[in-house]
Amino acid sequence: MNILVAGPHPDDQELGMGGTIARLSSEGHRVLLLDLTDGEPTPCGDRPTRAREAAEAARILGAERRTLDLPNRELVHSIAARHAVAGVIRAFRPDVMFVPYHEDAHPDHVAGTRIVEDARFDAKLTKTDLPGEPWHAKWLFHYYATHLRIVPQPSFLVDTTGFAARKREAVLAYRSQFVVNERNRRVVEWLGAAGTYFGSRIGTETAEPFFAREPIGLAGLGGIVK
Secondary structure, eight states: OEEEEEESTTTHHHHHHHHHHHHHHHHHHHEEESSOOOOOOOOOOOOOHHHHHHHHHHHHTTTTEOOOOOOTOOOOOOOOHHHHHHHHHHHHSSSEEEEEEOOSSSSHHHHHHHHHHHHHHHOOSSSOSSSSOOOSSSEEEEEOOSOOOOOOOEEEEOOOOOTTTHHHHHHHHHHHHTSGGGTTTTTHHHHHHHHHHHHHHHOOOOOOOOSSSSSOSSOOOOTSOO
C-alpha cells in the first residue's frame, strides 16, 4: 500500500504520527513524507541543516521524503499550490493520505491541510494540464500536530507499541528545532506523555490519535485492539 503523509513543514509528520509512520513502514507499506515547505526560516535553523535533519528523520522511520518549494510562513491555498501537490499524488498514487488536523492556530497548518485536501480532488480530474494519469486516494485522515491548546478527540487510535523510541529518535534528528532551541526541548517529553496517555485509552503501551471526517468501514472485529 502507498501512504502519503503531508505536512506544512519538516517535523510536523514526525511530531504528529512518527510512531505510526514507523509501524506502517515496518509492515511493508511504502510511505512518502511530503513537506509543503522547507520550514525555514526558524530561530536556530537554516535550509541545508533542515534538509539534512529531515532526510535523517525519514531514514529513521523507514520513509521516503519530498519537499515542495512553497513559502514557509506565507503558505496560502491557491490553484498553483493545489496542482503542485496533485502532481505528487498522481506520481505516487497513494491509497491513503494523512494531513494535519484542520483546526489550528498556525496559518500554514490550516492552509496546508486545505491545499492537500483539495489536491486530492484535483488529482482525479480528467482533461487537465496536470502531468500523469488521474488518481484518487480512497482514504484521508487527520493527525494531530496542532498549535492550539486542545485535547484531541480522535476518531481512532493506532497502537504504536514498540515504535515510540523510533518516533523520539526521529524527532530528535531535528536538532536545530528540539535540542539547540531551548524553548522546544520539552516538546519531546510532551510527546512521550501523550503517547502513554493515548495508549492507556486502548490498553496498549503507546498510541497516536487520528481524526476521520468520513466513516470507516470494518470487515470484522479482528483488528480491534483488545
